Amino acid sequence: MEISGIDLTLRRINQIEANFAVLTGQKTENGNFENVLRSKLNSTSTDLPSELFITPFNQNSSVSRTETDLLVKKYSQQNNIDENLVKAVIKAESGYNPNAVSPAGAQGLMQLMPSTAKGLGVNNPLDPEQNIAGGVKYLKGLLNRFEGKLDLALAAYNAGPNAVKKYGGIPPYNETQNYVKRVLEYHKDFAGY
Secondary structure, eight states, rough: OOOOOOHHHHHHHHHHHHHHHHSSSSSGGTTHHHHHHHHHHHHHSOOOOOOGGGGOGGGOOOOOOHHHHHHHHHHHHHHOOOHHHHHHHHHHTTTTTTTBOOTTBBBBBTTTTTHHHHHHTOOOOOOHHHHHHHHHHHHHHHHHTTTTHHHHHHHHHHHHHHHHHHHHHSOOHHHHHHHHHHHEEEHHHHHOO
């Protein structure tokens, strides 16, 4: 089952509402989140933790599909990788939502985990350019590591290279097996064959 950008956004809103309720002691039932948030922001007696504002209020996380495609083209050419493959990974990972944050903590268009992002020199995984630059570099590294075997590189992108190494191929995880199939289908669609 594919998760749409709207579903990801709704999940993130639910996570924020739950965190907000725990941190402030106020329930946010029936869409009251916005009212409670505005009330707290207008109150001078309560300082809200900064982590409440990471994703929904990040001003650098807005980018059009055209701008995203230009970034994909730029970093695909720099890393000598098929831009249609990168687009397919972005579609599967985030549905082109630069603000996507998974329950596991992966962030941005290419859903970089914080430790992976840091290792790639990505300071702000929600910045579309940094995310794509890092994600393309990571994907290219996986393609090199798995000798150009696209299915194994994609499995490693989803489940981690150690899982692919451990199982000597695509790990027996339904999520990873479906992910590889989905990205390959998206790749065909983007490439037009």
